[in-house]
Amino acid sequence: xxxxFFSEIKMNNQVIxxxxxxxxxxxxxxxxxxxxGINFDIKKGEFVALMGPSGSxxxxxxxxxxxxxxxxSGNYHIQNKLVSDLSSDQLADIRNQYIGFIFQxxxxxxxLSSLENVALPSFYTGQQNYNRAKELLTMxxxxxxxxxxxxxxxxxQRQRVAIARSLxxxxxxxxxxxxxxxxxxxxxxxxxxLVLSLNKKYGxxxxxxxxxxxxxxxxxxxxxxxxxxxxxxxxx
Amino acid sequence: xxxxxxxxxxxxxxxxxxxxxxxRSFLTTLGIMIGTTTIIIVVALGEGxxxxxxxxxxxxxxxxxxxxxxxxxxxPSKLSVNDIPLVKTISTVADAVPMLTxxxxxxxxxxxxxxxxxxxxxxxxxxxxxxxxxxxxxxxSDEDNHTKVAILGATVAEELFGTRDPKVIGETVILGKxxxxxxxxxxxxxxxxxxxxxxxxxxxxYSSSYxxxxxxxxxxxxxxxxxDVNVLAQTMDSLTTIxxxxxxxxxxxxxxxxxxxxxxxxxxxxxxSQTMALLLGSVGFIVLLVGGxxxxxxxxxxxxxxxxxxxxxxxxxxxxxxxxxxxxxxAFILTLVGFTIGAVIAFGIYYLLLSMGLKIIFxxxxxxxxxxxxxxxxxxxxxxxxxxxxxxxxxxxxxxx
Numbered sequence: 001x002x003x004x005f006f007s008e009i010k011m012n013n014q015v016i017x018x019x020x021x022x023x024x025x026x027x028x029x030x031x032x033x034x035x036x037g038i039n040f041d042i043k044k045g046e047f048v049a050l051m052g053p054s055g056s057x058x059x060x061x062x063x064x065x066x067x068x069x070x071x072x073s074g075n076y077h078i079q080n081k082l083v084s085d086l087s088s089d090q091l092a093d094i095r096n097q098y099i100g101f102i103f104q105x106x107x108x109x110x111x112l113s114s115l116e117n118v119a120l121p122s123f124y125t126g127q128q129n130y131n132r133a134k135e136l137l138t139m140x141x142x143x144x145x146x147x148x149x150x151x152x153x154x155x156x157q158r159q160r161v162a163i164a165r166s167l168x169x170x171x172x173x174x175x176x177x178x179x180x181x182x183x184x185x186x187x188x189x190x191x192x193x194l195v196l197s198l199n200k201k202y203g204x205x206x207x208x209x210x211x212x213x214x215x216x217x218x219x220x221x222x223x224x225x226x227x228x229x230x231x232x233x234x235x236x
Numbered sequence: 237x238x239x240x241x242x243x244x245x246x247x248x249x250x251x252x253x254x255x256x257x258x259x260r261s262f263l264t265t266l267g268i269m270i271g272t273t274t275i276i277i278v279v280a281l282g283e284g285x286x287x288x289x290x291x292x293x294x295x296x297x298x299x300x301x302x303x304x305x306x307x308x309x310x311x312p313s314k315l316s317v318n319d320i321p322l323v324k325t326i327s328t329v330a331d332a333v334p335m336l337t338x339x340x341x342x343x344x345x346x347x348x349x350x351x352x353x354x355x356x357x358x359x360x361x362x363x364x365x366x367x368x369x370x371x372x373x374x375x376x377s378d379e380d381n382h383t384k385v386a387i388l389g390a391t392v393a394e395e396l397f398g399t400r401d402p403k404v405i406g407e408t409v410i411l412g413k414x415x416x417x418x419x420x421x422x423x424x425x426x427x428x429x430x431x432x433x434x435x436x437x438x439x440x441x442y443s444s445s446y447x448x449x450x451x452x453x454x455x456x457x458x459x460x461x462x463x464d465v466n467v468l469a470q471t472m473d474s475l476t477t478i479x480x481x482x483x484x485x486x487x488x489x490x491x492x493x494x495x496x497x498x499x500x501x502x503x504x505x506x507x508x509s510q511t512m513a514l515l516l517g518s519v520g521f522i523v524l525l526v527g528g529x530x531x532x533x534x535x536x537x538x539x540x541x542x543x544x545x546x547x548x549x550x551x552x553x554x555x556x557x558x559x560x561x562x563x564x565x566x567a568f569i570l571t572l573v574g575f576t577i578g579a580v581i582a583f584g585i586y587y588l589l590l591s592m593g594l595k596i597i598f599x600x601x602x603x604x605x606x607x608x609x610x611x612x613x614x615x616x617x618x619x620x621x622x623x624x625x626x627x628x629x630x631x632x633x634x635x636x637x
Binding site for chain 1: 544
């Protein structure tokens with residue numbers, strides 16, 4: 001208990017803390033090691049880019065950071081909370097209250113209006129917060145699209161809805177998986193500006209996966225992943 | 237977190253997604269609907285049949301043995317009213333009354349109807365537990381003197397005089413061609429007594445009915461009561477012996493009479509009606525089972541169609557139990573709606589059959605019974621697709637297109 005207390009004090013400024021994260025898959029008794037010991041921290045208010053070629057273990061790492069998957073070994077803390085040991089129900093709560101997801105393909109529910117989509121995470125917290133959902137939609141520039149279904153919106157507008165959704169429960173950090181990957185360059189830039197403003201204007205901690213080094217340069221620092229290891233940390 | 241409120245929200249979520257696909261939801265629940273209807277109607281039909289049998293035999297006691305001549309060709313039966321004194325000598329026989337009966341024209345100066353005339357002994361009133369609304373039953377002296385007196389059954393009185401309690405004692409009724417004096421009106425009784433329906437009969441002394449109205453056209457039978465149900469078999473043996481002796485039947489000659497033990501007849505009629513109800517009931521159950529499989533099928537389709545949605549919900553914080561509850565609610569709603577519509581249809585059919593004069597009686601417990609079966613089936617078959625939805629891996633589900 002005492003030991004845990006001190007370790008919490010040690011990391012209280014770090015939103016994300018990964019210690020020796022390893023992940024292996026077993027296929028017919030053969031072990032495939034995808035992550036071979038990942039260590040890094042992300043501090044409150046940081047905007048970090050995660051880059052790496054396909055096959056580097058990027059998706060696996062993203063799933064672990066997103067509390068969608070558990071590491072084979074190693075410790076993962078969000079704020080002071082040890083996440084790598086939690087049950088699947090507890091992980092659901094972590095995803096719900098600590099993490100805001102922005103996906104490449106938006107992942108909105110097609111049968112729900114933009115307002116309902118934005119309010120959805122708060123539904124699973126216990127109370128749909130439509131007022132905050134309206135504020136957030138207005139903030140991302142969709143004050144007139146509350147009742148539109150995703151298929152009535154353009155790609156950029158859909159991503160704005162997704163961004164508003166990621167903020168509804170006021171999460172500790174935002175996990176953005178190639179947020180501009182499915183958008184044309186002009187719209188992509190608008191979305192990137194919005195993501196940047198979340199960091200600059202609202203102080204949100206963001207981890208963004210991207211293939212685009214021009215976008216990565218706009219962040220505070222880049223983490224490169226290759227063959228399941230972090231090869232180089234570059235500060236901009 | 238207010239969990240009741242949250243459940244309500246989940247319920248609404250399920251409701252909305254069923255409403256979005258209303259026609260499919262309707263088709264999904266069709267089996268449940270038909271199953272519910274079947275069970276309620278079958279129980280009502282079964283109850284109708286049961287009451288019908290009860291009414292038919294309500295005036296018979298389990299100690300009753302009915303003796304009649306078999307209606308087969310060959311030697312005419314020697315069964316006659318002369319057997320009665322012999323039968324009465326058996327120690328285990330409590331009473332024995334003859335019944336000579338046939339349908340004849342029963343008329344007054346104003347009306348002509350067709351009813352059974354029953355010639356019997358004065359004991360009949362006691363044996364059949366008959367009570368009168370007016371007048372009195374005939375006596376032994378009427379029997380001895382072939383008096384032309386008649387007691388009208390309730391329905392006969394109603395048909396002839398427009399009421400079950402007409403003030404017509406002393407008036408005349410024409411049975412066949414002979415005038416009889418009305419000396420009593422029987423109280424409405426319902427049901428049958430052996431071969432006759434009491435309310436639809438005119439009772440006269442045996443001797444007068446034979447001499448003036450029925451003669452050889454009457455069907456003869458008699459009604460014997462044993463002193464106790466335990467001596468029934470013994471009484472039937474004694475009856476056979478005495479009747480064979482009285483009819484001079486040599487060894488090997490077939491009986492020229494038939495004994496029917498009413499207790500056994502009632503029991504067999506009841507058991508055949510129960511078998512029928514059970515048979516129809518299992519049809520209803522099978523329909524419900526098929527309906528349940530229908531729900532399972534469509535729900536599996538729904539789950540795979542909505543894999544992506546389930547993935548998104550899980551990614552943003554839905555627990556397995558939330559997804560499970562959401563889909564169980566869908567099964568629940570489908571079952572509830574199917575049950576409700578099915579029950580409403582059942583009542584429609586019930587009143588339709590009732591108006592067609594079918595013997596059908598609504599039984600209140602058929603509704604909770606079908607409710608319990610329907611929900612057991614619905615939730616049983618709804619559970620496995622719901623479980624599948626709940627246990628989807630959010631990573632795979634998100635990747636699903």
